[in-house]
Amino acid sequence: xxxxxxxxxxxxxxxxxxxxxxxxxxxxxxxxxxxxxxxxxxxxxxxxxxxxxxxxxxxxxxxxxxxxxxxxxxxxxxxxxxxxxxxxxxxxxxxxxxxxxxxxxxxxxxxxxxxxxxxxxxxxxxxxxxxxxxxxxxxxxxxxxxxxxxxxxxxxxxxxxxxxxxxxxxxxxxxxxxxxxxxxxxxxxxxxxxxxxx
Amino acid sequence: xxxxxxxxxxxxxxxxxxxxxxxxxxxxxxxxxxxxxxxxxxxxxxxxxxxxxxxxxxxxxxxxxxxxxxxxxxxxxxxxxxxxxxxxxxxxxxxxxxxxxxxxxxxxxxxxxxxxxxxxxxxxxxxxxxxxxxxxxxxxxxxxxxxxxxxxxxxxxxxxxxxxxxxxxxxxxxxxxxxxxxxxxxxxxxxxxxxxxxxxxxxxxxxxxxxxxxxxxxxxxxxxxxxxxxxxxxxxxxxxxxxxxxxxxxxxxxxxxxxxxxxxxxxxxxxxxxxxxxxxxxxxxxxxxxxxxxxxxxxxxxxxxxxxxxxxxxxxxxxxxxxxxxxxxxxxxxxxxxxxxxxxxxxxxxxxxxxxxxxxxxxxxxxxxxxxxxxxxxxxxxxxxxxxxxxxxxxxxxxxxxxxxxxxxxxxxxxxxxxxxxxxxxxxxxxxxxxxxxxxxxxxxxxxxxxxxxxxxxxxxxxxxxxxxx
Ligand code: SF4
Numbered sequence: 001x002x003x004x005x006x007x008x009x010x011x012x013x014x015x016x017x018x019x020x021x022x023x024x025x026x027x028x029x030x031x032x033x034x035x036x037x038x039x040x041x042x043x044x045x046x047x048x049x050x051x052x053x054x055x056x057x058x059x060x061x062x063x064x065x066x067x068x069x070x071x072x073x074x075x076x077x078x079x080x081x082x083x084x085x086x087x088x089x090x091x092x093x094x095x096x097x098x099x100x101x102x103x104x105x106x107x108x109x110x111x112x113x114x115x116x117x118x119x120x121x122x123x124x125x126x127x128x129x130x131x132x133x134x135x136x137x138x139x140x141x142x143x144x145x146x147x148x149x150x151x152x153x154x155x156x157x158x159x160x161x162x163x164x165x166x167x168x169x170x171x172x173x174x175x176x177x178x179x180x181x182x183x184x185x186x187x188x189x190x191x192x193x194x195x196x197x198x
Numbered sequence: 199x200x201x202x203x204x205x206x207x208x209x210x211x212x213x214x215x216x217x218x219x220x221x222x223x224x225x226x227x228x229x230x231x232x233x234x235x236x237x238x239x240x241x242x243x244x245x246x247x248x249x250x251x252x253x254x255x256x257x258x259x260x261x262x263x264x265x266x267x268x269x270x271x272x273x274x275x276x277x278x279x280x281x282x283x284x285x286x287x288x289x290x291x292x293x294x295x296x297x298x299x300x301x302x303x304x305x306x307x308x309x310x311x312x313x314x315x316x317x318x319x320x321x322x323x324x325x326x327x328x329x330x331x332x333x334x335x336x337x338x339x340x341x342x343x344x345x346x347x348x349x350x351x352x353x354x355x356x357x358x359x360x361x362x363x364x365x366x367x368x369x370x371x372x373x374x375x376x377x378x379x380x381x382x383x384x385x386x387x388x389x390x391x392x393x394x395x396x397x398x399x400x401x402x403x404x405x406x407x408x409x410x411x412x413x414x415x416x417x418x419x420x421x422x423x424x425x426x427x428x429x430x431x432x433x434x435x436x437x438x439x440x441x442x443x444x445x446x447x448x449x450x451x452x453x454x455x456x457x458x459x460x461x462x463x464x465x466x467x468x469x470x471x472x473x474x475x476x477x478x479x480x481x482x483x484x485x486x487x488x489x490x491x492x493x494x495x496x497x498x499x500x501x502x503x504x505x506x507x508x509x510x511x512x513x514x515x516x517x518x519x520x521x522x523x524x525x526x527x528x529x530x531x532x533x534x535x536x537x538x539x540x541x542x543x544x545x546x547x548x549x550x551x552x553x554x555x556x557x558x559x560x561x562x563x564x565x566x567x568x569x570x571x572x573x574x575x576x577x578x579x580x581x582x583x584x585x586x587x588x589x590x591x592x593x594x595x596x597x598x599x600x601x602x603x604x605x606x607x608x609x610x611x612x613x614x615x616x617x618x619x620x621x622x623x624x625x626x627x628x629x630x631x632x633x634x635x636x637x638x639x640x641x642x643x644x645x646x647x648x649x650x651x652x653x654x655x656x657x658x659x660x661x662x663x664x665x666x667x668x
Contacts, residue, residue, distance in 0.1 A: 019514040020391060020491055024628040029607045033262065033276035035236035035283050047630050052616075075514070077392040080425065080491070081628060082607075083327040084234065085343035106361075106395055106427055107327060107341055114345035165359065167219025177345065182353035183247070185214060185222065189355055192213045193251070197459040198226045198320050198448070 079108025304575020314444025
């Protein structure tokens with residue numbers, strides 16, 4: 001599915017410094033019944049965000065008007081648990097384009113890259129710095145520069161580089177997805193398949 | 199260079215290598231279910247393309263199907279819609295479809311092996327993270343996201359970076375009352391839920407060699423809970439005996455060709471792993487979890503660890519205990535429980551029902567316990583009846599439900615109510631996993647059975663010793 005191109009993102013950020021945030025928290029299973037990729041943002045972090053009577057929980061960060069922006073800053077081991085891509089859709093649909101953490105669960109990271117959310121893995125120390133900067137000033141801006149693979153806290157100028165493989169980087173920069181690539185090599189795939197023992 | 203089992207299977211499936219990018223990996227078997235496939239089918243429809251190899255994709259309905267009255271229309275309109283979409287998509291693209299009420303219906307990771315869709319040396323994917331189950335046969339099997347489901351439908355390939363390799367050895371003999379589930383929960387408790395992230399695991403050593411195929415499936419199933427992409431066990435005679443003669447297993451000349459390939463599937467002496475860990479089976483006792491991730495597990499006779507000794511954030515740890523309404527230092531034994539769930543792709547196979555029944559036999563279900571016994575498939579359900587287990591279960595006050603994922607992820611009606619405790623043989627104890635506010639204690643079928651008859655967390659060995667004496 002095509003998504004917006006990603007180049008340089010400058011935005012305020014929303015802090016969620018909790019470890020092991022699993023995909024059941026990001027989008028609980030009962031919201032996976034859609035047959036289209038629409039409206040998942042409303043249920044992002046549903047059970048942390050709303051009481052059982054659907055009133056917002058004021059203590060949760062997404063309900064705190066002083067925080068906003070396109071960058072979500074999470075704790076270590078973000079996105080563990082199920083393979084539901086709905087978690088990445090919910091993050092995207094809510095309006096986030098980038099998730100920063102000191103460690104990502106594998107499938108979630110892949111899913112993000114496939115739907116146009118950039119997972120940026122930073123050191124634990126740099127994560128702390130970002131969180132402290134946001135704590136000191138909720139309007140602190142963060143710059144995520146994909147071409148340069150660099151994340152910067154604009155106020156202090158502190159920065160760190162991050163990794164992404166060239167192929168995925170090119171996809172994100174151009175808004176391409178893997179299927180475009182695969183459809184182009186179909187003949188090669190057919191040839192390969194003819195020879196399989198199974 | 200000496201090759202690992204994982205290298206052999208992976209490398210032989212690479213259609214193309216992209217420099218400084220992922221491999222294009224050919225997929226032999228693709229399983230789909232109603233929840234993670236509709237958007238993928240919609241995707242290929244929008245692109246105006248067909249499924250490239252419909253005979254390599256298999257559809258079953260399991261995630262949100264009811265586990266009672268399956269002959270009646272599904273009540274929840276959204277679930278009904280997803281199920282209908284799966285049927286329509288399967289029909290439109292010529293994919294075999296085992297829907298609700300079909301004799302082969304069941305949980306995707308239970309029916310795959312039962313019908314020989316799961317084979318050694320294959321690459322197997324499904325939009326469900328517990329696809330790692332199929333690694334028990336020496337397959338590379340892992341969960342994928344919906345975009346990747348679409349890739350497989352469109353091209354029978356996905357783009358994947360080759361993970362690092364890890365070997366986990368468990369040597370020695372398992373103690374009395376210790377099951378494959380305990381082995382897996384023990385390993386996860388030692389490695390934490392992110393300890394194997396970025397790795398593909400091979401399980402090796404005496405314990406796995408001795409293990410039945412069902413047990414190996416339980417262990418591989420839980421690989422994802424330590425963050426691993428998947429886990430696998432080298433195929434041996436048990437594996438070959440299991441797959442022989444099943445409906446989709448290769449036959450005659452095809453079998454010989456496949457068998458010749460399978461005989462090459464082992465890790466060569468001296469092959470290097472990026473990481474290797476060895477555990478002693480003697481240190482493992484029946485396990486139970488006390489927190490909100492599968493790494494928060496302890497031997498059943500131990501107390502809940504103090505926050506200071508646990509790796510990671512103290513605040514996160516305390517938040518987790520608060521959700522469970524447990525305290526540091528508490529003993530797990532004796533905690534009152536409300537529900538027991540026997541089922542899921544982790545422990546919903548016949549061997550699990552045998553283990554459960556061995557404890558409840560001659561006893562009665564505790565009055566304070568609601569028990570949901572959910573077979574992983576119709577085939578398991580039939581075996582429970584044939585082997586006489588059903589009669590024993592019913593005498594003890596239990597009922598059997600119909601197959602499906604059920605309370606494993608609580609997408610259907612089988613939800614544990616808020617605040618209630620459930621001893622579950624499934625795979626995840628995340629907040630709200632089994633229903634909003636539900637509190638899950640993960641354990642083996644033996645521990646679940648002991649809880650079901652005593653109404654509290656009980657060491658199954660106490661009941662088993664009793665049995666041995668009687
Ligand atoms: S039983 Fe649970 S883990 Fe297994 S396939 Fe169903 S939902 Fe996934």
